[in-house]
Amino acid sequence: xxxxxGAVPTTIIVAGLVLAGYALLMTALxxxxxxxxLAALGVLEILLLxxxxxxxxxxxxxxxxxxxxxxxxxxxxxxxVPVAAAFWGLMERSRWGPAVIAxxxxxxxxxxxxxxxxxxxxxx
Amino acid sequence: MSEPVASxxxxxxxxxxxxxxxxRVLIAIYALFALSASARAGVQIATKFSDAPVAYLLSAFAxxxxxxxxxxxxxxxxxxxxxxxxxxxxxxxGVLAVGTWSLADPASFPDATVWSGYGSGYGFxxxxxxxxxxxxxxxxxxxxxxxxxxxxxxxxAGEAAADGHRRAGTDRMSG
Numbered sequence: 538x539x540x541x542x543g544a545v546p547t548t549i550i551v552a553g554l555v556l557a558g559y560a561l562l563m564t565a566l567x568x569x570x571x572x573x574x575l576a577a578l579g580v581l582e583i584l585l586l587x588x589x590x591x592x593x594x595x596x597x598x599x600x601x602x603x604x605x606x607x608x609x610x611x612x613x614x615x616x617x618v619p620v621a622a623a624f625w626g627l628m629e630r631s632r633w634g635p636a637v638i639a640x641x642x643x644x645x646x647x648x649x650x651x652x653x654x655x656x657x658x659x660x661x
Numbered sequence: 662m663s664e665p666v667a668s669x670x671x672x673x674x675x676x677x678x679x680x681x682x683x684x685r686v687l688i689a690i691y692a693l694f695a696l697s698a699s700a701r702a703g704v705q706i707a708t709k710f711s712d713a714p715v716a717y718l719l720s721a722f723a724x725x726x727x728x729x730x731x732x733x734x735x736x737x738x739x740x741x742x743x744x745x746x747x748x749x750x751x752x753x754x755g756v757l758a759v760g761t762w763s764l765a766d767p768a769s770f771p772d773a774t775v776w777s778g779y780g781s782g783y784g785f786x787x788x789x790x791x792x793x794x795x796x797x798x799x800x801x802x803x804x805x806x807x808x809x810x811x812x813x814x815x816x817x818a819g820e821a822a823a824d825g826h827r828r829a830g831t832d833r834m835s836g
Binding site for chain 2: 604606614622625626629631633636637644
C-alpha cells in the first residue's frame with residue numbers, strides 16, 4: 538500500500554516539473570497554447586484524481602491526519618488546478634498562455650510536498 | 662485550438678488590459694496565493710487563534726491584500742490599476758516589515774505567516790511577486806494603449822502598427 542502511495546505523488550512531481558519545463562520552453566520560443574500542453578494537463582489531472590482517490594480510500598479506512606480540514610481543502614482544490622490553468626491559459630493568445638500552464642505544473646509538484654507535510658503517511 | 666505556431670506579434674483579445682500577457686501569469690499566481698492564504702488563515706483563526714494571534718491576523722491581512730491584487734489586476738481599469746499599485750506596495754512593505762520582524766523577534770511568531778522570513782516558507786514568491794506586480798503596472802502608467810510596449814519583439818514601428826490592425830482582425834476571427 539505504501540508503495541502505491543509513494544508512486545503516484547512521485548509521478549505527479551515528475552510530471553508537473555516536466556510539464557512546467559516544456560511549457561516554459563514554449564514561452565521562451567514564443568509559442569501559443571497547443572494541443573500537446575492541453576493533453577499533458579489532462580494527464581496531470583488524471584494523476585491528481587487518482588491521488589485524491591487514494592487519500593479518500595485511506596480516510597475511509599478510518600485513519601485521520603492532525604489537520605483534517607486542511608487536507609480536505611487540498612482534496613477539493615487539487616483537481617481544480619489543471620482545469621483552472623487550462624481555461625485561463627486558453628484565454629491568452631500569446632506566449633504567456635503556456636506560462637500559465639507552467640505555473641500549474643509547479644503548483645502540482647509543490648502540492649505533493651505539502652500533502653506529505655499535512656499527513657506524513659502520504660509518502661512522496 | 663490552432664497548432665503551436667510561432668507568433669511574431671502575440672495578439673491578445675484585450676490588449677489594453679493588465680489581465681493579458683504577463684498579467685495572465687501574475688493573476689494566476691495571485692489567485693493561488695489569495696485562495697491558499699485565505700483558506701489557511703481561516704482555518705487557523707477558526708481552530709487555534711489563541712496559539713499565535715499576531716501571526717494569524719497578519720496571515721488574514723496578507724490574504725486580503727492578495728485577494729485585492731487578484732481582483733484589481735483582473736479588472737484592469739485605470740482605477741483598478743491605481744488600487745493594484747497600492748495593494749502591491751502594501752504587500753511589498755508588508756513582506757519586508759513582517760520578514761524583518763519575524764527574524765528580529767521570533768517569540769512573537771510561534772506559528773509562521775505567509776510573510777515570515779520574507780516568505781521563505783513559500784519559496785520567496787511573496788517577496789518577488791509584488792516586485793513583478795509593480796513592474797507590470799508601471800508599463801501601464803502614461804503609455805497605456807500602445808500595444809508595442811508589451812511586445813518587445815515587434816519590428817519596425819510603422820509596419821508593426823499597420824500589421825497590428827490586420828493581425829488583430831484575423832485573430833478575432835480565428836479565436
